[in-house]
Amino acid sequence: MVYYYFVCQRKLWFFSRHYTMEDNSELVSMGKLIDETSYKREKKNILIDEEINIDFLKDWKVIHEVKKSRKVNEASKWQLKYYIWLLRNKGVEIEKGVLDYPLLRKREDVFVSEKDGKDLNEILDKIDEIRSLKIPPVISTKGICKKCAYYELCYI
Amino acid sequence: MGETFYIFQDGQLKRKDNNIVMSTLSGQKKNLKSEVTDEIYIFGEIETNSKLLNFLSQQKTTMHIFNYYGFYSGSFYPRESNVSGHLLVNQVKKYDNTEERVRIAKEMLKSAAHNIYRNLRYYNGRGTDVESAMKDIQRLIKRLDYCASIHELMGTEGNIRKIYYSTWNAIVKQDIRFEKRKKRPPDNLINSLLSFVNSLIYTTVLSEIYKTQLNPTISYLHEPGTKRFSLSLDIAEIFKPLIGERMIFSLLNKNQITEQDFEKESNYLYLKEAGKKKILIEYDQRLKRTLFHKGLGREVSYRYLIRLECYKLIKDIIDEKQYDGFKIWW
Ligand code: SF4
Numbered sequence: 028m029v030y031y032y033f034v035c036q037r038k039l040w041f042f043s044r045h046y047t048m049e050d051n052s053e054l055v056s057m058g059k060l061i062d063e064t065s066y067k068r069e070k071k072n073i074l075i076d077e078e079i080n081i082d083f084l085k086d087w088k089v090i091h092e093v094k095k096s097r098k099v100n101e102a103s104k105w106q107l108k109y110y111i112w113l114l115r116n117k118g119v120e121i122e123k124g125v126l127d128y129p130l131l132r133k134r135e136d137v138f139v140s141e142k143d144g145k146d147l148n149e150i151l152d153k154i155d156e157i158r159s160l161k162i163p164p165v166i167s168t169k170g171i172c173k174k175c176a177y178y179e180l181c182y183i
Numbered sequence: 184m185g186e187t188f189y190i191f192q193d194g195q196l197k198r199k200d201n202n203i204v205m206s207t208l209s210g211q212k213k214n215l216k217s218e219v220t221d222e223i224y225i226f227g228e229i230e231t232n233s234k235l236l237n238f239l240s241q242q243k244t245t246m247h248i249f250n251y252y253g254f255y256s257g258s259f260y261p262r263e264s265n266v267s268g269h270l271l272v273n274q275v276k277k278y279d280n281t282e283e284r285v286r287i288a289k290e291m292l293k294s295a296a297h298n299i300y301r302n303l304r305y306y307n308g309r310g311t312d313v314e315s316a317m318k319d320i321q322r323l324i325k326r327l328d329y330c331a332s333i334h335e336l337m338g339t340e341g342n343i344r345k346i347y348y349s350t351w352n353a354i355v356k357q358d359i360r361f362e363k364r365k366k367r368p369p370d371n372l373i374n375s376l377l378s379f380v381n382s383l384i385y386t387t388v389l390s391e392i393y394k395t396q397l398n399p400t401i402s403y404l405h406e407p408g409t410k411r412f413s414l415s416l417d418i419a420e421i422f423k424p425l426i427g428e429r430m431i432f433s434l435l436n437k438n439q440i441t442e443q444d445f446e447k448e449s450n451y452l453y454l455k456e457a458g459k460k461k462i463l464i465e466y467d468q469r470l471k472r473t474l475f476h477k478g479l480g481r482e483v484s485y486r487y488l489i490r491l492e493c494y495k496l497i498k499d500i501i502d503e504k505q506y507d508g509f510k511i512w513w
Contacts, residue, residue: 045267046497049394162503180494182479 028154029109029147033102034171039154040163041177048176081110090114090124097128098171105150107137112147115139185221185244189463191456193228198238220244222390226253226459245393247386253454255382258389260399260412267396273500274401287499287506288333288404291417292340294508296324298424299347301511306354306432313350320346333404357435372442372451373431376462379454380427381419383466388422389415391489397497418492421509426485430469434462474513 031039041047081090092107107124114121124137157164172178190196194207203215203223215223217238223246239246240261248256277283300320303313323343330336351373389412392399399412404420407413434440444458445451454462470486483491492509499506 044269045265046270046396047265049265162501179479179491180497183491183494183498 029150030099030102030106032150032154032157033105034099035167035175036157036164037166037181038175038177039157040160041180043158046177046180048180087119088122090121091127092124093127093129095128095130097131097133100126104135104137105147108139108143109147109150111137111139112144185219186216187222187224187467188215188220189224189226189460189467190229191226191460194230196223196225196229196231196235198235203235203238203244217242217244222247222386224386224463225249226456243393245386245390247389249382252449252452253379253459255386258386258412260389260393263393263398265394265396270396270497270500271398271401273502274398277500278401278403278407284403285331285333285336287496288336288417289327289330290506290508291404291421292336293324293327294510295420295424296320296327296340296343297510298421299343299428300324302424302428302432303347303350306350311350311353313353316346316350336404354432355435357438357441372445375445375452375454376431376434376440377427379459379462380431380466381423383463384419384422384427385411385415387426387470387486388418388489391486392418392493394490395493395497397493418489418496421492422485422489425511426466426469430462430465434465439465477512 028039028043031042081092084090090107090110092103092110094103103126107126111121111124126135126137128134166172166181172181175181190205192205192207194205196203196205198204201217203217203220205213205215207213220242221244223239223244225246225248228251236259239259243261243264245261246259248258250256277287300317303317303320307313307317320343323339323346327336327339330339355373389399392412392415397414399414400408402408402413402417404417405413439461440458442451444455444461446453446455471484473482473484475481476483476491479491488509495504495506495508498504
């Protein structure tokens with residue numbers, strides 16, 4: 028949800044109300060492929076609180092998130108920060124997060140500051156607000172719509 | 184978008200590993216690649232088992248079954264995987280609100296009637312004089328606006344269809360000699376074609392609804408849940424003129440379908456296998472036809488137009504945007 032909050036709030040609304048789209052886009056199958064072939068030996072896809080789905084943990088200290096491209100870097104970063112923050116609140120001593128871009132052969136470390144923690148609280152409140160809207164938020168295009176699975180639903 | 188398979192032969196349809204395999208009595212085998220199979224139509228006599236049905240459900244593949252005579256029997260509609268409680272509640276609320284229900288139903292019929300009108304205009308422009316029918320239909324379309332109940336809407340729609348059908352003798356150029364040969368009412372032939380083609384459209388719409396969160400049993404124009412997935416009937420109404428009826432006219436006028444494709448003894452009630460196949464090939468091609476959708480700024484197929492109709496309904500149901508039915512614009 029944090030991720031969608033940064034990507035598109037309208038998408039967040041649809042997603043939170045289970046208006047999911049068929050997962051037949053190439054993007055999704057690409058994601059699957061990465062997931063299945065890279066990082067074979069690590070613990071993968073740990074589901075916590077039925078909400079966050081972490082790609083894998085190393086000794087419960089580092090959270091990795093595997094991403095395809097850096098296009099939604101900001102959103103990915105905040106999503107990861109949220110995971111770290113949430114796990115810390117549960118008493119797990121997470122040191123840092125790592126964003127992995129296997130296709131670009133790049134990595135990026137992510138840390139959570141105290142200020143981030145406060146911001147996250149606010150973000151979560153805003154997410155709750157958006158979710159409880161009666162109708163979806165209006166389109167506030169950022170040029171990502173054309174590739175979004177909700178494109179037809181939004182623009183028809 | 185996945186593929187559609189039409190099975191005519193008799194034999195077995197089974198799951199083998201992660202595939203769907205059709206084996207005929209003569210020992211031939213065909214592999215329906217399960218990952219890309221969206222729909223399976225069964226026209227032959229098939230033996231299968233629950234293992235296959237479970238697999239279809241897992242793969243979200245719908246299966247439509249027709250009996251020996253080509254009449255639609257029913258569909259295997261896998262467990263819904265795309266459910267949204269939010270949408271369901273609102274879909275029901277819309278139905279329950281008479282004003283809203285009538286508004287949506289009216290828009291559906293106006294769109295259907297507009298599409299019928301366009302068909303007539305097309306033939307009128309090509310030397311078939313159907314002008315008076317066009318005028319009558321135009322008048323009835325205006326009358327739709329004043330209908331205050333589903334009952335009235337249905338009545339007016341019935342009249343529109345009656346006028347429309349009365350022009351078919353003129354539109355269909357084939358030498359079937361409809362009126363002349365009283366002993367074999369040609370109506371039968373046309374009716375057989377219509378009912379076969381309508382059931383195809385119905386199943387296609389159903390498959391598209393399945394890909395959305397809409398519940399197929401809650402409808403606006405037709406009474407919900409009686410016998411069939413009535414939302415499918417609602418939406419089919421809009422697409423019959425474009426996808427079904429244009430195809431029927433063309434098949435007959437190009438002599439692709441003739442009396443020979445029917446069993447004479449059945450009084451033209453029964454389409455022979457070859458006839459059904461010809462229709463299906465043509466139908467499948469038509470669903471794949473694309474056109475440029477201005478609003479979306481991209482190419483869409485006829486089949487996808489049906490999905491877009493579902494999206495428009497969803498937007499009305501969640502009160503985001505009033506439903507504006509599909510009307511032929513080219
Ligand atoms: S199409 Fe655009 S507005 Fe709609 S959900 Fe996707 S990104 Fe958001």
